[in-house]
Amino acid sequence: MMNSSGVAVEARGLTVQRGSRTVLRGLDFTVEPGRITGLLGPSGCGKSTLMRAVVGTQAKVTGTLQVLGSPAGHPSLRPRVGYVTQAPSVYTDLTVRQNLDYFAAVLRPGRAHRDTRRDAVTRALTEVDLTSHEDALAGNLSGGQRTRVSLAVALLGTPDLLVLDEPTVGLDPVLRRDLWQLFHTLAAERSTTLLISSHVMDEAERCHRLLLMREGEILADDTPDALRTAAGTDTVEEAFLHLVDAAATRKENAR
Amino acid sequence: MSGTTATAPLNPARTLATAARVLRQLAHDPRTVGLLLLVPVLLITLLRYVFDGSPRTFDSIGASLLGIFPLITMFLVTSIATLRERTSGTLERLLAMPLGKGDLIAGYALAFGAVAVLQSLLATGLSVWALGLDVMGSPWLLLLVAVLDALLGTALGLFVSAFAASEFQAVQFMPAVIFPQLLLCGLFIPRDQMAPLLEAISDVLPMSYAVDGMNEVLQHTDITGDFVRDILIVAGCALLVLALGAATLRRRTA
Numbered sequence: 001m002m003n004s005s006g007v008a009v010e011a012r013g014l015t016v017q018r019g020s021r022t023v024l025r026g027l028d029f030t031v032e033p034g035r036i037t038g039l040l041g042p043s044g045c046g047k048s049t050l051m052r053a054v055v056g057t058q059a060k061v062t063g064t065l066q067v068l069g070s071p072a073g074h075p076s077l078r079p080r081v082g083y084v085t086q087a088p089s090v091y092t093d094l095t096v097r098q099n100l101d102y103f104a105a106v107l108r109p110g111r112a113h114r115d116t117r118r119d120a121v122t123r124a125l126t127e128v129d130l131t132s133h134e135d136a137l138a139g140n141l142s143g144g145q146r147t148r149v150s151l152a153v154a155l156l157g158t159p160d161l162l163v164l165d166e167p168t169v170g171l172d173p174v175l176r177r178d179l180w181q182l183f184h185t186l187a188a189e190r191s192t193t194l195l196i197s198s199h200v201m202d203e204a205e206r207c208h209r210l211l212l213m214r215e216g217e218i219l220a221d222d223t224p225d226a227l228r229t230a231a232g233t234d235t236v237e238e239a240f241l242h243l244v245d246a247a248a249t250r251k252e253n254a255r
Numbered sequence: 256m257s258g259t260t261a262t263a264p265l266n267p268a269r270t271l272a273t274a275a276r277v278l279r280q281l282a283h284d285p286r287t288v289g290l291l292l293l294v295p296v297l298l299i300t301l302l303r304y305v306f307d308g309s310p311r312t313f314d315s316i317g318a319s320l321l322g323i324f325p326l327i328t329m330f331l332v333t334s335i336a337t338l339r340e341r342t343s344g345t346l347e348r349l350l351a352m353p354l355g356k357g358d359l360i361a362g363y364a365l366a367f368g369a370v371a372v373l374q375s376l377l378a379t380g381l382s383v384w385a386l387g388l389d390v391m392g393s394p395w396l397l398l399l400v401a402v403l404d405a406l407l408g409t410a411l412g413l414f415v416s417a418f419a420a421s422e423f424q425a426v427q428f429m430p431a432v433i434f435p436q437l438l439l440c441g442l443f444i445p446r447d448q449m450a451p452l453l454e455a456i457s458d459v460l461p462m463s464y465a466v467d468g469m470n471e472v473l474q475h476t477d478i479t480g481d482f483v484r485d486i487l488i489v490a491g492c493a494l495l496v497l498a499l500g501a502a503t504l505r506r507r508t509a
Contacts, residue, residue: 057350078353085347085348089343089345092343106354107352
């Protein structure tokens with residue numbers, strides 16, 4: 001199912017225009033299959049736009065963007081890519097289980113799949129630890145719980161690629177640790193490719209690879225270890241700041 | 256993945272799942288259900304006593320209103336419901352999943368069509384059997400027109416929600432889209448007595464045919480050719496606007 005070059009996502013000259021603003025400027029990057037790639041950078045740097053381009057919901061995308069061997073947004077990718085937006089996109093006037101039942105029916109419609117669907121819903125509820133809240137209205141849940149419902153929806157179809165936009169924002173440390181454990185399990189046991197964005201740098205240490213972004217450009221594409229070593233710093237956060245300063249100096253010199 | 260997960264223009268199972276989901280959402284909102292079902296009943300009762308002295312007027316206005324209620328309520332409910340779907344991110348999520356646009360549109364039409372059947376059964380039943388609304392034709396034909404009107408309301412609601420960025424804007428489309436049709440549909444003055452320009456405009460507005468259809472049932476025991484023409488026009492408009500509504504759903508957005 002992977003393309004010949006063995007990458008899950010491959011971008012060449014990826015550019016996105018929003019209104020008169022160029023949000024992404026000619027990005028080149030790859031996402032390795034079966035690994036967790038962290039997309040890090042400050043708010044407003046274009047992380048969400050990049051993710052929407054990968055999922056195929058972003059308009060005005062130019063350059064090449066191959067996802068699981070097909071152009072991003074290709075209809076054949078829809079069952080294979082799970083996507084969680086930053087704001088939880090679930091029906092607040094349905095219970096947790098009713099939400100999952102509906103999205104499961106969209107993924108695998110028909111009576112014949114009823115048992116498969118029920119199992120998938122139960123499994124997803126367990127994975128995000130919401131079994132005890134399955135009959136609660138999504139609108140009555142806390143923000144963090146609603147985020148997990150949204151995540152559970154993306155886990156339903158056992159997707160090959162999971163694109164998660166700041167999935168752990170506002171969650172307590174215990175839950176954050178549990179979710180990162182789940183992400184690692186998905187990558188290790190199901191060979192799921194995960195692209196996870198965050199503006200919290202300490203989450204970078206939990207990823208296999210990192211894409212550091214700033215102002216619509218990618219500053220670095222490497223493993224956390226390599227980034228720290230190259231910058232001669234102890235943390236990814238310091239490495240990021242180092243890269244930002246270096247880029248600013250380069251711009252200054254070029255002027 | 257099996258062949259059933261491919262995105263066909265219309266997948267019956269996905270359409271039914273969508274309709275069931277919309278009805279489940281309604282089921283969690285008993286007040287809305289109550290308002291949907293009871294307000295037309297109360298209004299038609301009120302109308303009956305307003306025209307206590309002239310039963311003929313009640314017949315003609317009452318029959319027209321039985322067609323107009325479902326159109327207006329379904330317009331409002333659908334425009335808000337689809338606007339919420341757009342703003343909550345669930346629409347983006349659904350369109351990134353293997354759901355056809357037709358499944359979504361048809362799902363909404365089915366769900367609100369079912370509500371309209373219930374609403375019209377109550378309002379029409381009460382009018383004919385308790386309030387003495389005098390119809391020559393079959394009350395079931397009134398119900399048929401009412402359901403087609405509801406479908407038209409759903410279609411218009413879906414369509415205009417694409418042009419509304421907020422609930423404030425969405426409710427403003429009600430007077431903008433519905434009121435001109437209400438004024439020109441023949442409810443206040445027979446359409447052939449209007450100024451030629453206004454009559455010409457009323458000739459191209461779908462609600463005119465909804466009201467004409469109701470009046471055909473009111474005045475004729477048989478199914479007339481005009482009645483068939485009227486319901487075909489209403490149904491055709493509903494399908495056309497539903498298709499336009501589907502065209503406003505974009506998988507890729509800025």
